[in-house]
Amino acid sequence: MTATNYDLAVAYRIYPKVSKAPPVFGDNKLKLAELCLKSFKNSLGSLKVKMWALLDNCPSEYEELFKKYFDINDLEIIKLPGIGNRGTLKKQIHILSEQNVSKIVYFAEDDYFYMPNQFETMVNFIRNSKDVDFLSPYDNPDYYNLDLHRYSSKIKIFGNRHWRSVSCTTVTFLTSRENLRKVKNVIGTYSKETTYTKGNYDSSYWMSLTKYKVFNLFALIKYLVLGDRNFFRIAKAWFFCWWQILFGKRWKLWVPTPSIATHMESNGLAPNIDWLKLMDKEINEMNSRGC
Secondary structure (H helix, E strand, O other): OOOOOOOEEEEEEEOOOOOOOOOOOOOOHHHHHHHHHHHHHHHHOOOOEEEEEEEEOOOHHHHHHHHHHOOHHHEEEEEEOOOHHHHHHHHHHHHHHHOOOOOEEEEEEOOEEEOOOOHHHHHHHHHHOOOOOEEOOEOOOHHHHOHHHOOOOOEEEEOOEEEEEEOOOOOOEEEEHHHHHHHHHHHHHHHOOOOOOOOOOHHHHHHHHHOOOOOOHHHHHHHHHHOOOHHHHHHHHHHHHHHHHHHOOOOOEEEEEOOOEEEOOHHHOOOOOOHHHHHHHHHHHHHHOOO
8 A cells, every 4th residue: 555545544542431521421431432433434524544443442342333434444443452541552653653554644532522524624734734743633721721831822824723833732633654753752752661650741742842831940940839730741741751852853733723623521621612512413313323
């Protein structure tokens, strides 16, 4: 296969337990997983997608779920024996950096809900903008509420949305295969075990890449004095990725306003969108099909 077969390569990791407090299906992970996967499929629109499904200690129903929404010819099922969050991210990095079917890659978690027919905007944005290195679909409310995000952002307009540069996001993001190969050792610190800690925070490895806040000594001291956990975010960035902070490229990470997706956590829904209304519509469609 050549790198032009697919518009997008996706490594989608899924675990059969509810880890947060979602706004719907809080006691039924299979239903929650289907809702999120269905919304993801609907968001992809006409994009041709190669999907790797990383099933971490999942029963057979989860394999059938992916077969329901993705063509078997575009799908690879990888069954894992419960290697956890950090282990599955490591597998994603390996798969997406080594595959040769698409130049654009996406790291997906199983607890995100997507707007319909919007994902192609992200793919076009990264294809057509030289200074767009990474994209998150999630306009995290933390950007508006945490002192950690008080900095000057760059602003772009593309695809009927405002996009701004941010310091960090979650482990759900879009980038190019080329960029991933250059930063995979940085992202891989998320899974790195040491004598002192189980691994880097996702926010911390992002901050080492974007370099927001990491040189702000005043902020670091303030967080330490206040006992603010943001101290540990910056400290871990330096502990694990000092070489990237001092000598590496400053990468640009962008997020959309309004959001293209939201994390399925009741107190972390992306702002200014009636997500519950959209979820109800998808749930009704699921139920009408006898799901």
